[in-house]
Each structure stands twice: as structure tokens, then as C-alpha cells.
Ligand code: SF4
């Protein structure tokens with residue numbers, strides 16, 4: 001009997017599913033070693049198939065995406081019940097991710113923007129989604145959309161986390177290998193190195209001991225030197241506060257790190273940590289000058305809490 005494995009997709013952009021496909025021919029090894037019993041993006045399993053399985057009969061469920069609808073919440077609880085281990089995959093499942101930025105608004109605000117105000121929306125009657133709709137004697141239903149987006153471990157008990165937006169195929173295949181060998185680490189472990197990205201960044205030797213930034217710039221405003229520390233060039237690289245394990249993907253592409261691997265275990269609030277690190281790097285002791293330097297950072301809340309608002313101390317905007 002091969003161990004049974006499930007993949008599920010909640011509120012996310014789809015990159016974590018790409019990660020599975022990016023295993024390339026490695027997916028054949030996975031399929032040979034495990035029995036995939038659920039993978040809605042690729043195979044036609046039904047909810048009833050999972051409901052009919054014995055509790056605990058799935059060895060591990062890999063769940064990506066945040067939880068923002070009743071349907072996702074129901075699936076999370078169902079897979080928790082049916083699985084011996086649940087692994088949160090990707091920044092959205094781990095921290096709320098980009099969908100979690102909706103916590104700066106609420107359901108009414110999101111619907112207003114998406115279904116009425118967006119320039120590409122054609123909706124002259126201003127119709128909004130309903131949870132039930134009667135038509136020709138039939139009742140149609142849709143899941144309810146929550147006011148607040150949650151990370152997976154705010155809804156169910158999670159055993160492990162694979163970070164990233166998306167995680168690398170290597171992290172996934174390492175997790176599957178550890179599972180097959182019965183060598184998964186202690187519950188609660190984030191399955192990536194517990195050190196800051198700067199530690200294995202190819203440009204780390206050019207990062208000054210003390211940063212002194214007199215002007216923050218955005219990537220489209222400058223030609224980024226391909227050899228030097230990006231943060232030292234005045235671009236917001238969040239590597240000092242971000243967990244390593246991605247292979248410095250963005251740095252290798254000459255772009256700053258935006259923090260998708262989240263914090264190391266020593267950081268409680270990722271956004272607060274990075275905010276204090278960046279604010280402390282302003283090259284001035286004069287309050288007005290520091291304010292001028294920091295003013296160049298567009299959308300600080302969205303920048304520093306880009307992936308982690310739902311699990312932060314803020315959690316959401318009070319409306
Ligand atoms: S701040 Fe960015 S570019 Fe500089 S060493 Fe750290 S990860 Fe590399």
C-alpha cells in the first residue's frame with residue numbers, strides 16, 4: 001500500500017500548483033511512491049470521495065492558499081480530519097499571503113472594487129454575488145465570502161509549513177522524501193533553513209556592516225548594479241528579515257527580495273521587524289530628514305506586510 005497524499009488549493013494565485021508541475025519528470029517519482037487521492041487542479045476527484053474515506057487514512061495533505069470562503073474552510077476541516085499530517089504550502093497558507101492584503105478592507109469593500117469600480121468591470125446593474133439564488137425553480141448556491149482572510153493555521157491545526165511564493169520544487173520534493181522515509185522533523189517546523197536570506201545571498205559580502213540610506217528608490221527608477229547588495233543601493237530588499245531557502249531567486253534576477261519566505265523562527269511580527277530594520281537604516285539623525293527619506297517608501301503597510309498581514313499583530317484594519 002502506497003501512502004495516500006492529497007493536494008488542495010484555497011485562496012491563492014496558482015503558483016503553488018505550478019511548483020508541483022515544476023517537479024518536471026520528478027513528478028513521476030512522486031507518483032510512483034505515493035497514491036494521489038485528491039488534486040482538483042489536475043484530476044477529477046469529488047468531495048464525496050474524500051468524505052467516504054476513513055478518518056486519518058490520508059498520510060499527508062498539502063494545502064496551499066489562505067482561507068477566505070466557507071468552502072475553503074470546510075475543505076480545510078475535512079482534510080484535517082482525513083489526514084495524519086497537514087502541510088501548509090506557500091506564503092498564502094502560511095501567512096495569508098497576497099490575498100491577506102484584503103484585510104485592509106472587508107467583503108463589502110472588496111466586492112465594491114471588484115464588481116463595480118474596477119475599470120475593466122462591465123456591470124451596469126451593479127449585481128453582487130449572492131450565497132443563494134433562485135432560478136427557474138432551482139436554488140443555486142455559492143460559498144460565503146468572509147470579511148477577514150485567515151492563514152491555514154488560524155483555521156485548523158497544521159503540522160508543517162513549506163514557505164514561499166511559490167516554494168521551490170526542491171522544498172516540496174525534500175518534504176515528500178522526508179515523509180516517505182519517516183524522517184519529518186518536530187511538529188511545527190518550517191521546512192526551510194532557519195536563517196536570514198542575506199546569509200546565503202551571493203551579494204552578502206557587499207552588504208555594509210551599517211547601512212546608511214539617504215534615498216529609497218524603486219526598481220524602475222534605477223539601473224541596479226548586478227554585483228552589489230541591492231539594499232545598500234537604496235532599494236527595499238527585505239533579505240535581512242526573510243527566511244532563506246529560495247536560492248536567492250529574486251536577487252539572481254537582479255530584483256529585491258519582497259519577503260515571500262516569511263520570517264525566521266526568531267521573529268514574531270515580520271512586518272514590524274522589517275519596518276524597524278529599514279527605518280533604522282535611514283542616513284540621518286534629524287527627525288524631519290528621516291521622515292523625508294522614509295516618505296519615499298510607497299504603501300509601507302502593503303510593502304512590509306505584503307505576505308503576512310493576517311498573522312501579524314495587526315491582523316486586519318479596524319473598519
Ligand atoms: S539585503 Fe538583499 S541583496 Fe543585500 S545581502 Fe541581503 S538579500 Fe542580498
Ligand code: SF4
Nearest residue numbers: 246250257258259260
Ligand atoms: S528572494 Fe525573497 S521574494 Fe524572492 S523568492 Fe526569495 S524569499 Fe521570495
